[in-house]
Amino acid sequence: MDLNKIRHSLAHILAHAIQDLYPGTKFGIGPVIENGFYYDLDLPKSLIPEDLLKIEKRMRELIKQNIIFKKNLISKDSAKKIFKNQPYKLELLKEFYSGHRAPDKVSVYVSGEFTDFCKGNHINSTKEIPLDAFKLTKVAGAYWRGSEKNPMLTRIYGIAFSSKKELSEYLNLEAEAEKRDHRKLGEKLDLFSFQEIAPGAAFWHPKGMIIVKELEKWWRKKHEDSGYLETSTPIMVKKSLFEKSGHWEHYRKNIFTLEIEGETYALKPMNCPESTYIYSSRIRSYKDLPLKFSEIGRLFRNELSGTISGLFRVHQLTMDDAHIYLRENQIQSETKNLLKLVKDFYRMFGFKPEFKLATRPEDFMGSISLWKKAEKSLSLALKQSKIKYELKSKDGAFYGPKIDIYTKDSLKRSWQLATIQLDFQLPERFNLHYIDEKGKKRRPVIIHRAIFGSFERFIGVLLEHLAGSLPFWLAPEQIWIIPIAKRHQQYAKKIHLELKNHNLRIKIKSDQETVSKKIREGEIQKIPYLLVVGDEEIKNNGVRIRSKNKDLGLMNLGNFLEELKKIDKNIKE
RNA sequence: GCCGAUGUAGCUUAGUGGCAAAGCAGUGGUUUCGUAAACCACCGACGGCAGUUCGAUUCUGCCCAUCGGCUCCA
Numbered sequence: 001m002d003l004n005k006i007r008h009s010l011a012h013i014l015a016h017a018i019q020d021l022y023p024g025t026k027f028g029i030g031p032v033i034e035n036g037f038y039y040d041l042d043l044p045k046s047l048i049p050e051d052l053l054k055i056e057k058r059m060r061e062l063i064k065q066n067i068i069f070k071k072n073l074i075s076k077d078s079a080k081k082i083f084k085n086q087p088y089k090l091e092l093l094k095e096f097y098s099g100h101r102a103p104d105k106v107s108v109y110v111s112g113e114f115t116d117f118c119k120g121n122h123i124n125s126t127k128e129i130p131l132d133a134f135k136l137t138k139v140a141g142a143y144w145r146g147s148e149k150n151p152m153l154t155r156i157y158g159i160a161f162s163s164k165k166e167l168s169e170y171l172n173l174e175a176e177a178e179k180r181d182h183r184k185l186g187e188k189l190d191l192f193s194f195q196e197i198a199p200g201a202a203f204w205h206p207k208g209m210i211i212v213k214e215l216e217k218w219w220r221k222k223h224e225d226s227g228y229l230e231t232s233t234p235i236m237v238k239k240s241l242f243e244k245s246g247h248w249e250h251y252r253k254n255i256f257t258l259e260i261e262g263e264t265y266a267l268k269p270m271n272c273p274e275s276t277y278i279y280s281s282r283i284r285s286y287k288d289l290p291l292k293f294s295e296i297g298r299l300f301r302n303e304l305s306g307t308i309s310g311l312f313r314v315h316q317l318t319m320d321d322a323h324i325y326l327r328e329n330q331i332q333s334e335t336k337n338l339l340k341l342v343k344d345f346y347r348m349f350g351f352k353p354e355f356k357l358a359t360r361p362e363d364f365m366g367s368i369s370l371w372k373k374a375e376k377s378l379s380l381a382l383k384q385s386k387i388k389y390e391l392k393s394k395d396g397a398f399y400g401p402k403i404d405i406y407t408k409d410s411l412k413r414s415w416q417l418a419t420i421q422l423d424f425q426l427p428e429r430f431n432l433h434y435i436d437e438k439g440k441k442r443r444p445v446i447i448h449r450a451i452f453g454s455f456e457r458f459i460g461v462l463l464e465h466l467a468g469s470l471p472f473w474l475a476p477e478q479i480w481i482i483p484i485a486k487r488h489q490q491y492a493k494k495i496h497l498e499l500k501n502h503n504l505r506i507k508i509k510s511d512q513e514t515v516s517k518k519i520r521e522g523e524i525q526k527i528p529y530l531l532v533v534g535d536e537e538i539k540n541n542g543v544r545i546r547s548k549n550k551d552l553g554l555m556n557l558g559n560f561l562e563e564l565k566k567i568d569k570n571i572k573e
Numbered sequence: 574g575c576c577g578a579u580g581u582a583g584c585u586u587a588g589u590g591g592c593a594a595a596g597c598a599g600u601g602g603u604u605u606c607g608u609a610a611a612c613c614a615c616c617g618a619c620g621g622c623a624g625u626u627c628g629a630u631u632c633u634g635c636c637c638a639u640c641g642g643c644u645c646c647a
Contacts, residue, residue: 046576046577047577048577048578049577049578138577138641138642139576139577139578139641139642140576140577140641140642140643141575141576141577141642141643142575142576142642142643142644143575143576143643143644146643146644147644148574148575148643148644148645152575152576152643153576153643154576154577155576155642155643157641157642187583187584188584194638194639195638196620196637196638196639197638199637199638199639246647247647250647251646251647253574254645254646254647269647270647272647301646301647303645303646304574304575304644304645304646305574306574306575306576306642306643306644306645307574307643307644307645307646308639309639309640313646397647398647399647402647416646419647421647448647482607482608483605484605484606484607485605485606485607486605486606487605488605512602512603512604512605513606513610513611514604514605514606514607514610514611515606515607515608516606516607516608516609516610516611517609517610517611518608518609519607519608519609520608520609520610521609521610522608522609523608523609524609530608532607532608534606534607535607536607544607544608546608549609551608
């Protein structure tokens with residue numbers, strides 16, 4: 001059974017059903033995608049989700065008719081006749097014949113009353129399609145041929161598998177994904193929220209802020225160890241800065257501006273141009289290079305309103321940025337250092353990084369020879385680090401090529417987090433230099449890089465990856481002490497005091513509730529350790545430990561601390 | 574920004590052209606309990622602005638926000 005053929009054929013059947021139910025529909029394209037298919041349609045009326053059931057029903061009727069799929073090779077003229085009322089198909093046909101090696105015949109697939117311009121492949125008959133293993137999932141808008149200059153069509157998505165079992169497994173996975181949605185976890189765990197008064201900007205609650213602070217702490221340590229010097233630059237700067245850097249030309253629509261005393265200011269959408277001011281605040285020697293300025297910078301990007309989504313896509317983000325000023329001959333070795341740093345970071349969280357090399361885009365700046373040199377340095381660094389990477393051509397930044405690092409969350413969704421970008425343009429534009437061994441002025445190169453990408457997105461991905469169960473060192477509340485009865489409060493306080501001395505985030509759950517209730521709350525709040533104390537524990541001078549749904553039994557407090565020290569080096573002696 | 578949908582209490586949901594219902598959470602009390610929800614009471618909401626109407630949370634329009642996509646992502 002060829003699932004792709006089934007999915008592709010279902011797209012045709014979907015179009016067939018639409019043709020029956022909504023005469024006058026103009027058809028776009030209907031390809032196979034991961035897990036299913038879609039068809040783009042210009043419908044005489046707009047659809048509501050309930051219509052999908054009606055369409056599905058019609059599809060099943062058609063499938064039961066054992067419709068045969070037949071490939072025909074026909075002439076351009078007969079194709080024109082067949083699609084005379086189908087402007088999108090005619091456009092595709094025209095394009096098909098405009099190529100250098102236009103064939104004499106065009107291939108169409110006929111299935112019952114429906115004919116589509118299509119090169120295949122398809123099943124022979126609809127009896128090959130299991131009736132209970134597909135489902136129309138959603139209706140959405142999509143621009144014709146993916147360009148916002150074109151009209152918007154209605155896209156119907158469907159999923160299809162080879163059996164009912166696989167379909168329901170997929171639906172279960174989706175339900176699981178929904179439970180892990182970081183927006184829901186953020187609410188449930190009281191980490192952050194979004195408010196109508198500030199769309200696209202997170203409000204960090206005290207517990208969420210602990211995660212941010214712990215990540216920052218760890219990040220600073222790692223960067224100090226690697227020779228980075230932390231800086232901070234203004235959030236609001238005159239827009240002329242970005243005119244000079246070239247960003248205004250490329251991203252003016254996405255830059256927030258404000259007028260002050262007749263001058264236009266911008267909220268910085270990136271840190272780089274300002275970083276160069278610190279660089280050129282004094283004469284730099286070749287001995288200073290590579291010079292690494294790090295900055296945890298608050299950035300503002302006016303993304304299209306429809307693209308804003310939770311912590312993944314925001315108007316206001318916090319980038320763990322750094323700019324490395326170096327000589328051309330240091331690019332490879334420094335890139336290798338960075339690749340190692342990225343690997344170290346991602347190993348810490350259990351993410352598997354995937355590397356993509358993005359090369360010169362259409363609207364690039366600078367000379368092609370420089371670009372080629374830059375691309376070569378990056379690919380060599382990747383190769384020497386023995387990293388497998390994917391080439392994303394024409395996807396670089398306007399100022400230079402980059403290595404983007406993606407990671408998948410536990411549900412196999414891919415997210416771009418880290419990035420390493422080479423820049424030969426900014427040093428030119430800001431006339432940066434250093435003095436070389438011979439006392440001559442030379443131009444440095446800049447590497448822009450972020451490891452988390454943004455704290456917002458990183459925390460969002462991390463929460464989904466771990467379904468909210470953060471590692472001990474990041475957990476906002478690490479330990480709850482649960483006294484069984486009132487008479488155990490005193491002992492709970494004693495334990496609390498002892499553990500508090502070791503830098504632990506700990507609290508006594510002293511509410512007037514049953515133990516069961518407190519355990520339940522602790523589990524829901526993903527507290528790493530719940531310590532139950534009662535008569536038994538007092539008698540043995542210990543605590544009863546529960547962690548991740550498991551009762552680990554009675555333990556002496558000292559032993560418990562030893563266990564904790566094994567998983568978290570921050571614990572004070 | 575574009576297409577489509579949604580918006581009722583802190584959260585999850587019910588409901589109506591005529592006093593808006595519940596569970597959880599919160600507050601006060603009772604209970605002091607051994608590993609995922611004790612009991613009683615109380616507090617608390619129709620996204621905003623217009624319009625239609627005797628009367629709008631409900632109908633209409635506009636706006637805002639959110640969700641699913643498209644496009645974009647320095």
